[in-house]
Structure formats: structure tokens, C-alpha cells
Amino acid sequence: SQTIHQWPATLVQPVGSPLSLECTVEGTSNPNLYWYRQAAGRGLQLLFYSVGIGQISSEVPQNLSASRPQDRQFILSSKKLLLSDSGFYLCAWKERGTSGRGAQYFGPGTRLTVL
Amino acid sequence: SQQGEEDPQALSIQEGENATMNCSYKTSINNLQWYRQNSGRGLVHLILIRSNEREKHSGRLRVTLDTSKKSSSLLITASRAADTASYFCATPGANSKLTFGKGITLSVRP
Numbered sequence: 001s002q003t004i005h006q007w008p009a010t011l012v013q014p015v016g017s018p019l020s021l022e023c024t025v026e027g028t029s030n031p032n033l034y035w036y037r038q039a040a041g042r043g044l045q046l047l048f049y050s051v052g053i054g055q056i057s058s059e060v061p062q063n064l065s066a067s068r069p070q071d072r073q074f075i076l077s078s079k080k081l082l083l084s085d086s087g088f089y090l091c092a093w094k095e096r097g098t099s100g101r102g103a104q105y106f107g108p109g110t111r112l113t114v115l
Numbered sequence: 116s117q118q119g120e121e122d123p124q125a126l127s128i129q130e131g132e133n134a135t136m137n138c139s140y141k142t143s144i145n146n147l148q149w150y151r152q153n154s155g156r157g158l159v160h161l162i163l164i165r166s167n168e169r170e171k172h173s174g175r176l177r178v179t180l181d182t183s184k185k186s187s188s189l190l191i192t193a194s195r196a197a198d199t200a201s202y203f204c205a206t207p208g209a210n211s212k213l214t215f216g217k218g219i220t221l222s223v224r225p
Binding site: 032034042043044046049051057059088090092094101102103104105106107108109111 | 145146148155156157158159160163165203205207210211212213214215216217218
């Protein structure tokens with residue numbers, strides 16, 4: 001069966017510090033991968049998605065970036081965090097080739113607080 | 116702009132009652148999905164209904180889709196305290212992306 005992992009689970013970082021959040025998927029190959037951010041009490045905002053190694057699409061301009069160094073690894077980074085980067089970050093995967101018909105499967109999330 | 120919008124924003128019911136949540140969307144879709152999120156956790160896929168389906172069941176869940184009104188409803192029958200969570204509808208867009216609504220907070224009182 002497929003599983004998706006995110007770490008760390010929680011993170012408190014000062015403004016201006018770097019960020020690296022990691023997401024890995026097991027039990028599937030060539031998945032589509034997604035990074036979302038959820039502000040408190042709000043819906044999900046898609047940040048990045050990837051359909052393959054090294055292929056990243058950005059949905060919103062910001063000081064965050066994403067990379068996919070391996071097929072089942074998706075990393076969210078920042079060189080300098082802003083207060084507005086605080087939120088709940090969720091990684092998700094979807095089976096390739098299902099187009100809009102497939103469900104997305106989410107990791108447990110990372111709670112980021114920028115002070 | 117938001118594709119799926121749920122209502123009500125919050126719903127509080129007694130255990131055993133039914134909970135009905137609605138979602139409206141703006142553009143044509145080939146399916147609509149419902150997800151649940153427990154507090155502080157990731158989202159869990161509940162059910163997908165295709166555009167050529169009008170109703171779908173999964174356990175205590177019943178989803179309807181009215182493409183002429185661009186709306187969907189999620190009914191949870193015989194609710195339990197464990198159903199307390201946020202519920203989101205999501206619609207697919209280009210490049211396999213999903214657009215989520217802002218969610219409905221359901222509280223089931225024991």
C-alpha cells in the first residue's frame with residue numbers, strides 16, 4: 001500500500017531563517033506531487049505541483065521554492081522566511097495518468113510558525 | 116477565484132442526527148470530490164462523484180451532484196462524535212490540479 005510521509009511535524013523558525021520541508025511517498029511510482037498551504041481556519045492554497053523529477057510548476061509568486069530531486073521526494077524550501085509563511089503545509093500525491101479523475105492523498109502536514 | 120464554495124461554514128448537530136453540507140462550483144467539471152480533515156491532520160479523501168452520476172453512497176455518506184445547478188451535497192447519516200471535522204469539496208482543473216473550497220466545520224455533540 002502507498003504511504004506518504006512529511007517531516008518535521010512541527011517547526012518554529014525565526015524570521016529570515018531558511019526552511020526545508022520534506023515529503024516522501026512510498027508504494028507508488030511516477031506520482032504527481034503537490035504542496036499546499038493552509039492558513040488557520042482557511043482552505044487550501046496550492047503552492048507547487050510536479051509531474052516528474054525536476055519538473056516544478058509554481059502557482060503563486062512568493063519566497064518559497066520546491067524541488068523534486070527523486071521520483072518520490074518533494075522538498076519545499078525558502079532562503080528567508082517571512083511572518084506570512086506561517087501555516088500548515090500539506091504534501092499530497094496522485095496517481096499519474098488519472099488526469100482529473102483521481103483522488104489526492106495527503107500527508108500528515110507540517111505546522112510552521114515563523115516568529 | 117474559488118471554484119468550490121461550501122455552505123454552511125459551520126454546522127453543529129447532536130449525535131445521531133443527519134448532517135447535510137453543500138458545495139457550489141462555477142465551471143464545468145468531470146467529477147467532484149469530498150475530503151475530510153480532522154483538526155491538525157492531513158486531508159482524507161471520502162468520495163468522488165463523476166459528472167454523469169447523480170448520487171453515490173459510501174457507508175453513511177451520500178453524495179449528490181446536480182450539474183445543471185453546479186452544486187453538490189454531502190449527507191452524513193446517523194452522525195457520530197468521531198465525524199467532527201472539517202469537510203471540503205474539490206473540483207479538478209488543468210494539469211491534474213484540484214481546487215478546494217474553504218471548508219465546513221462540523222461539530223457533532225455527544
